[in-house]
Amino acid sequence: MDPADQSSDPAEADHIDEAALAEVMRVTPLGAGVVAGTAVALLVLGYLAIYFLVFLPRGTVG
Amino acid sequence: MTDQPVELHERRILGTELLWAFGVGVLIAATLSVIVVTALTRDINPPSNVERIDPKTLHLSGEFAEHNLGTTVGPDGRVTVRAIATQFMFVPRCMAVPVGRPVTLRFATPDVIHGLLITGTNVNTMVVPGFVAQVHTEFTRGESLLMPCHEYCGLGHSEMWATVQVMRDDQFKPGPDGRVSCAQR
Numbered sequence: 001m002d003p004a005d006q007s008s009d010p011a012e013a014d015h016i017d018e019a020a021l022a023e024v025m026r027v028t029p030l031g032a033g034v035v036a037g038t039a040v041a042l043l044v045l046g047y048l049a050i051y052f053l054v055f056l057p058r059g060t061v062g
Numbered sequence: 063m064t065d066q067p068v069e070l071h072e073r074r075i076l077g078t079e080l081l082w083a084f085g086v087g088v089l090i091a092a093t094l095s096v097i098v099v100t101a102l103t104r105d106i107n108p109p110s111n112v113e114r115i116d117p118k119t120l121h122l123s124g125e126f127a128e129h130n131l132g133t134t135v136g137p138d139g140r141v142t143v144r145a146i147a148t149q150f151m152f153v154p155r156c157m158a159v160p161v162g163r164p165v166t167l168r169f170a171t172p173d174v175i176h177g178l179l180i181t182g183t184n185v186n187t188m189v190v191p192g193f194v195a196q197v198h199t200e201f202t203r204g205e206s207l208l209m210p211c212h213e214y215c216g217l218g219h220s221e222m223w224a225t226v227q228v229m230r231d232d233q234f235k236p237g238p239d240g241r242v243s244c245a246q247r
Binding site: 022025026028029030032033036037040044047051055056058059060061062 | 071074075077078081082085089093096100104105106107108109110182183184185186197198199200201202
């Protein structure tokens with residue numbers, strides 16, 4: 001690309017819409033929280049399943 | 063973009079991160095609580111026993127001499143199993159234990175580091191030369207359990223295993239010397 005073609009405003013050059021950017025910035029933490037929360041919830045469910053269904057029935061040790 | 067929305071977004075992201083940190087803190091506290099409550103109410107703890115023994119004279123005299131190996135029921139009714147882990151076998155190859163009674167397992171080795179687990183139970187320990195590995199447990203079902211070496215100890219490692227014979231009360235009959243063996247079954 002010829003550098004001379006680029007606009008001096010980077011936002012305009014990338015065709016970033018201010019309203020769309022604001023919307024993305026508004027929902028990004030929520031989306032990250034949902035993805036990470038789902039992953040951790042699955043991990044905790046796996047931990048509890050192993051604890052109650054495998055570990056405890058195997059009995060006392062020490 | 064104006065300065066105000068940026069500040070607002072940063073505050074929202076900070077709030078999300080703090081909320082996440084709080085959630086992680088709750089999970090860590092819950093996990094530690096599970097460990098402590100399990101240890102206190104179910105008597106499930108990592109085996110911990112620091113007891114030294116000379117591996118060079120292990121089989122010559124004392125607790126792990128050949129005539130002391132296997133299952134012994136003391137005068138107080140306590141059941142103790144003593145075994146040696148050596149390249150590449152456990153001595154004895156079969157250990158008799160009662161169902162539903164506290165059992166103390168004691169292991170030692172004269173050569174290299176071994177390890178053992180008993181299938182279907184939480185018994186799992188290393189056997190290190192120079193130390194006695196001790197595990198307290200209680201078997202809940204009358205069955206024959208496999209006890210393999212789970213620490214690579216040499217070329218014959220995969221052939222190193224023993225059997226734990228869990229006996230019901232009517233089968234677990236100590237002899238006059240307080241000893242019980244698998245052959246009595």
